Amino acid sequence: MLSMETIRGATEKVKAACRFKNCDVDVDSVIALDDERKAVVAERDELNAERNRRSKDIGRRKRSGEDTSEIEASVKQISVRARELDAKAGEIEAELERLMLMIPNVPDDSVPQGASADDNVVVRDWGEQRSFGFAPKPHYDVAGGLGMLDLERGAKVSGSFFPCYTGAGALLERALVNFMLDMHTGRHGYREVFPPFLVNRRAMTGTGQIPKLEEDMYRIPEEDLFLIPTAEVPVTNLYAGEVLAEADLPVKLTAYTACFRREAGSYGKDTRGIVRVHQFNKVEMVKLCAPEQSPAELESLVRDAEDVLQALGLHYRVVMLSAGDMSFAAARCYDIEIWAPGMGRYLEVSSCSNFRDFQARRMNCRFRGKDGKLRHAHTLNGSGTALPRIWIAVVENCQQEDGCVVIPEALRPYMHGMERIRPPE
RNA sequence: GGAGAGGUGGCAGAGUGGUCGAAUGCGGCGGCUUGCUAAGCCGUUGUCGGGGAUUUACCUCGACCGGGGGUUCGAAUCCCCCCCUCUCCGCCA
Known part of the structure; x- marks a missing residue:
């Protein structure tokens, strides 16, 4: 498979490779899907970071005998949302991989650029x-x-x-x-x-x-x-x-x-x-x-x-x-x-x-x-x-x-x- | 096919719910010591993804303890499924 850097950086060559090798993949939509992936992953990671901070706080408070039911409820909410985003990210990543596996290798510049x-x-x-x-x-x-x-x-x-x-x-x-x-x-x-x-x-x-x-x-x-x-x-x-x-x-x-x-x-x-x-x-x-x-x-x-x-x-x-x-x-x-x-x-x-x-x-x-x-x-x-x-x-x-x-x-x-x-x- | 044991960082091997990305040892790397070597001492040492600074090594967040799913505020640790390795039994070229 090609790296995302190649797909983004040499998009026209990748498209040409798809034509030469008769592979029907929409390269632009692959890039768009990767953009979407990044956005979802970033949001999920932020929620995870917040969840981790609060969970550690719960540990500390419990040891000193404080009541933690309120903060636990807030983390629960964060977790639910993070899990939804995680599932979404998983779907996007699976689809992205499926598409990336369908993109052919790019022929060297040195080979005859013919179709048959x-x-x-x-x-x-x-x-x-x-x-x-x-x-x-x-x-x-x-x-x-x-x-x-x-x-x-x-x-x-x-x-x-x-x-x-x-x-x-x-x-x-x-x-x-x-x-x-x-x-x-x-x-x-x-x-x-x-x-x-x-x-x-x-x-x-x-x-x-x-x-x-x-x-x-x-x-x-x-x-x-x-x-x-x-x-x-x-x-x-x-x-x-x-x-x-x-x-x-x-x-x-x-x-x-x-x-x-x-x-x-x-x-x-x-x-x-x-x-x-x-x-x-x-x-x-x-x-x-x-x-x-x-x-x-x-x-x-x-x-x-x-x-x-x-x-x-x-x-x-x-x-x-x-x-x-x-x-x-x-x-x-x-x-x-x-x-x-x-x-x-x-x-x-x-x-x-x-x-x-x-x-x-x-x-x-x-x-x-x-x-x-x-x-x-x-x-x-x-x-x-x-x-x-x-x-x-x-x-x-x-x-x-x-x-x-x-x-x-x-x-x-x-x-x-x-x-x-x-x-x- | 049946029974059991096990899969943790380069390797070995701890860890049975929070302070664990993970003790300790070995190895690797850097430094100190030394005439050289050995030994010793100090430090350091994973991968992937996101964001930021910077013409490279920097900072930060997330994920990763065989793979997948679940429980939980929180999982290497508890539960379920799968895969692989090892031992024994059965069958067999």
Whole structure:
């Protein structure tokens, strides 16, 4: 969430952010409500002060045996009035918080000030599109021939878009997870965590999935728990309500989790294969750092994700998102798009964002600076990377004319030394 | 699921209706002492919100003793609900 200082001091920018990110909040009325809050709180506090003075007086008089019934009656009246105002203040504060939680983060001045994905900017690319001596097939055809996927049976037990990986497909999935975790922990200096996959409402609110995206989450009503849509939620919220030491920053964490998304409203898109599914695996990187560090930490975060793709020899491009294409909580975001020759398009495998103090305010995560003062931390995260799409990229890029898939060398140690995936006997 | 114990300031740990934002100890910070260190002594040491002074550290009011509600002139202290932690029993991957 934004501070009230930001909302009051940069009102026009905040309004622009609401337009870019399609959030319907009346910023002026938020400010007006805060004015009202201040007035009610001031009156209540004055009454409380008077009540406290008189109550202490009652204590003194009782000890000296005086009659206090008159002054007690006066305090009673003050208390009743103060309680009414307190209730009113509580209502205003709840409404104010509800509205503040609906205001999106403000995009950085440095990002393209456009309204849609058309305004995104490719900032660099790596490698090139592989040329084939034959027509490359989409992953579902390649994987089908190799017994790597069983979408029909997955649909039988859960529904469509709940993929089931089989045989070498399952092994490839597991290999990719281990390969990426090893790289981030061993080479990039992240600490591995294995968090819960179900989180409470507070956590979902902390990272900003709620309220705007609540409809996209799977929810367990009995406990009001949500299946995580990304490891970002449990991992970032690990530090909710805490005060970190500046010397411990940046905190760099990596986690494998399954991710669950209802993908409400996206039916009809990407209906074949596993580009868009309700359950998928992902290795995520999360950072908490001091405000001064976050711009550089975002750049290194993207590089860490790129390293995965480079080690696998997969062509990709890095895109800076425009103000209108960024998520609710992000201030600045790079997407990494990997080339999928069978589908003939680039697929988003990673999204690396700097949230500045937006999530930290919601979570109340602070750090104590060297000067002894408390400040909100900055948070960042990025996929490193999302499994279905990197799985697709491996299968489609490494397919051979005979239908086999040659496994990238970096993955072979994770696949019992296997060099190529052949059709099952 | 059942029974019990407990959640107080950075930590430990007192406090069972007013003089408690909270003893005491440890830690932290400042100072004194000292050749240095240790020890000792003195002082200081939370967060959030409002108002005021001031180009920063200042003053003042309010709130906060797991969370929420209640009783009372007055609640860390009494009552109710919830959450979490620990111990034991049951069940179970």
